[in-house]
Amino acid sequence: xxxxxxxxxxxxxxxxxxxxxxxxxxxxxxxxxxxxxxxxxxxxxxxxxxxxxxxxxxxxxxxxxxxxxxxxxxxxxxxxxxxxxxxxxxxxxxxxxxxxxxxxxxxxxxxxxxxx
Amino acid sequence: xxxxxxxxxxxxxxxxxxxxxxxxxxxxxxxxxxxxxxxxxxxxxxxxxxxxxxxxxxxxxxxxxxxxxxxxxxxxxxxxxxxxxxxxxxxxxxxxxxxxxxxxxxxxxxxxxxxxx
Numbered sequence: 001x002x003x004x005x006x007x008x009x010x011x012x013x014x015x016x017x018x019x020x021x022x023x024x025x026x027x028x029x030x031x032x033x034x035x036x037x038x039x040x041x042x043x044x045x046x047x048x049x050x051x052x053x054x055x056x057x058x059x060x061x062x063x064x065x066x067x068x069x070x071x072x073x074x075x076x077x078x079x080x081x082x083x084x085x086x087x088x089x090x091x092x093x094x095x096x097x098x099x100x101x102x103x104x105x106x107x108x109x110x111x112x113x114x115x116x
Numbered sequence: 117x118x119x120x121x122x123x124x125x126x127x128x129x130x131x132x133x134x135x136x137x138x139x140x141x142x143x144x145x146x147x148x149x150x151x152x153x154x155x156x157x158x159x160x161x162x163x164x165x166x167x168x169x170x171x172x173x174x175x176x177x178x179x180x181x182x183x184x185x186x187x188x189x190x191x192x193x194x195x196x197x198x199x200x201x202x203x204x205x206x207x208x209x210x211x212x213x214x215x216x217x218x219x220x221x222x223x224x225x226x227x228x229x230x231x232x233x
Contacts, residue, residue, distance in 0.1 A: 033219065033220050035219075035221055035222075043207060043209075043226070043227045043229070044224065044226055044227065045160075045209065045211070045222075045224035045227075047221045047222070047223070050219040050220075050221055052219070091159065091160065093222075095220050101148065101165065101173075102148075102213075102220065103150065103162055103165060104150070104162070104211075104220075104222055105162060106152075106159045106160045106161075107159060108158070108159045109158075109159050
């Protein structure tokens with residue numbers, strides 16, 4: 001069963017505008033972590049932001065904020081004031097407890113295109 | 117943030133040969149490392165969890181004898197693709213968690229692009 005769902009294969013945003021990338025998740029663990037990573041065309045994975053399942057406040061890191069709605073099991077990433085360099089693949093991920101301990105699984109990703 | 121280094125970044129090999137990819141944590145000790153595989157334009161699929169000093173834990177559907185993982189020290193894990201075939205061509209990327217952190221975020225290596233001819 002799909003545990004991390006990203007329904008937007010691709011998104012376009014105008015430079016300097018804000019954009020929301022959707023992510024929903026499914027887990028029965030009471031304790032879990034949610035992450036967003038950016039993958040430019042070079043292939044490296046860049047950590048952006050983290051939200052713990054017990055965190056009361058939505059996480060923010062500079063231009064990135066995470067809209068965490070626990071009851072709806074959603075963890076959308078909001079990028080404010082988009083820049084051309086934000087064009088990349090974005091992955092939502094969840095850390096959960098597996099048979100071998102903690103492991104992190106990834107959604108299908110959303111490719112963001114920032115237009116000048 | 118913590119640094120994870122992966123080598124080689126690109127490798128081309130002939131069908132039937134074996135290829136070893138190294139993953140090193142440069143500024144922290146990692147008792148656990150994770151190996152992912154990524155096909156073009158697709159997500160990262162967890163292949164296995166590498167455990168220092170013990171056997172790796174493989175995800176369902178991943179052939180243990182095909183993808184040999186060794187975690188001989190607290191800073192090095194290796195993935196060996198044995199008897200490689202063209203269908204093994206992919207982007208392999210390793211990661212580790214910095215035990216000094218409190219979020220559990222993964223730090224990734226640069227990735228290794230394998231092409232099997």
